[in-house]
Amino acid sequence: MARPLLLDLALTHILGRKRQTIVSVIGVAMGVGFFIAMAALMQGFQGYFVDTVINASPHITVRDQFREPAVQPVAAAFRGGAVLLHGLKPRDEIRGIRKAGTIVSALSEWPGLSVAPSLDGPVILRYGSADKSAVAIGIVPEREVRVTQLEDDMVEGHLTDLASAANGIVMGLGLANKLGAKMGDSLNAISPAGVILRVKVVGLFRTGIVSLDEGQAYILLKKAQILQSRANVINQIRIRLTEVDAAREVAARIEALYGYRTESWQEANEGVFGVFRIQNAIMYSTVGAIMIVAAFGIYNIISTVVYEKSRDIAILKSIGLTEADIRRTFLMQGLMIGMIGAVLGWIIGFGLTSLLASIRFDVGGMVRNDRFFLAWSLSHYWAGGLFSLVASAVAAWIPARRAAGANPVDIIRGAA
């Protein structure tokens, strides 16, 4: 009974409309609950994807390309001059990273970098009547294991088996399934250069990223050079960092130094991250919409109470309660609904997340897996709670202000 007067008043008001209060609380709770579950789902998936990308592919790739087309000698000679070339045909450069060996050994000296050279090129894999195009990446296995965690994703065999077999190939499980090839099977690899190489499956990997599992195969660097008829050519330098987040910076430094196009994992997956941003935007607007509906519920109940209790407000003001007292009384009601809703929402959110975690399915797409990846983060709960408090405070503020500003004389005259 030692409750403060305003709290006492606020409680009688919302307890006087139990059903409406419960509906409002449920509205807020739904909003918070869905926010928590969706945030866990989205962040879980995105986090998993990033982890997989970071683990399965190099953090930085130096390619045998340039961002800018080569400057033509005439343009260089007359810099800023009105030079127009017709029928320009760029010189056929021999593709590949020049002095790749030097670059590889120079980069190996940098702290925190593991470096591996590779040559990738398109091949068609033929097994029986099945033809599949893939990217064949020529690697040096003992260096490659330091650059990607492909070895961890091996379902059968090892990367080092490439060296032990005559013409070994390691391919994604998805690719093997499409070809109908199994471990130990021999198949033909045909390159655009017209070279046909008979290769034997010595390993299968499964990263979970469909584009890799269905489109990549690894062979020895030497064999790749033969297959593509590009002796001693390296067209990719693959780099792994100890500091994953520094990739953008390091890539820029390498590119500035050697001129070759150097992609960080962030840049290589720009498209996917763009999709993530859109995903997040959709999630936040959906949850925002739920919260707005919940806020309208709060606004509605408090408006009703203000209307219903206008006589009480008038008498309280005549007794000597200030406008601020009245405003606080109604604001408190909104915040109470918001707080109870938030706590209930935490429970709903936790329940939904647990439910999602228990679901098993098989869906392909960007990533193939059999369950939802969920991020359990306390920050979702805080964010949801804060969101509901702000929404309920704003929703309560409007009618609370109206109640505080009401003129008691008008109400008393009207009632008498």
Add this chain to the structure above:
Amino acid sequence: MTAAVVEARGIGRVLPGPVPVTLVEGIDLSIGEGEFVAITGPSGSGKSSLLYLLGLLDRPTSGTVILEGRDTAEADAAELAALRLSKLGFVFQFHFLLPEFTVLGNVMIPMRKLGGSPEAELRTRAQALLDDLGLGDQAAKLPSQLSGGQRQRVAIARALANRPRVILADEPTGNLDTKSAQTVFDIFARLARETGTTVITVTHDEGLAAQTSRRVNLVDGRLVTRSSIDAPLTAK
């Protein structure tokens, strides 16, 4: 005459609008301690408006109200609220008790707002007030369980909660039967006599008005003397 507790200096109240309506104008009035004043006059003459102005519930558009020597013209809304809380008590035609609070709870509301004493002490004081008004055994009931006369007495107890200097009553007997109305007026008379509380009440009941110590008559928002009201009536 004793020192003025409430003093009106040339107060007027005009409702703004396309056609401004004058509720009261040019009222000079001085009411002393322990006076029991009836404001009378025909309907629409501005009785209630004057009461609300004297009770700092409404602000005059001209002139000023002086409460216990303090000019309230410059006071802001919060200061007026504080004055109402500690110095004034209102009783309206309708009891305006909060339906969810018990009789005792209603009486305690102004006390709790003013604060300064422990809850138990407030409770004792509220109970004493109810005892004094013959409602001691009704304290735990809800207002809806009381009769109209009892409710109005609870409203008076609430108005008295913070020992105000002035009780302002707006047709307090308007909804009551004759017997209950007489009880209310007896309480007012006793308050004025025994505790020196100033009581200002609006009424249109001539019989009750006659029991007060002073009458203030309003016609069309202006103060008039008794004779000037009676004159046209007798001429008729």
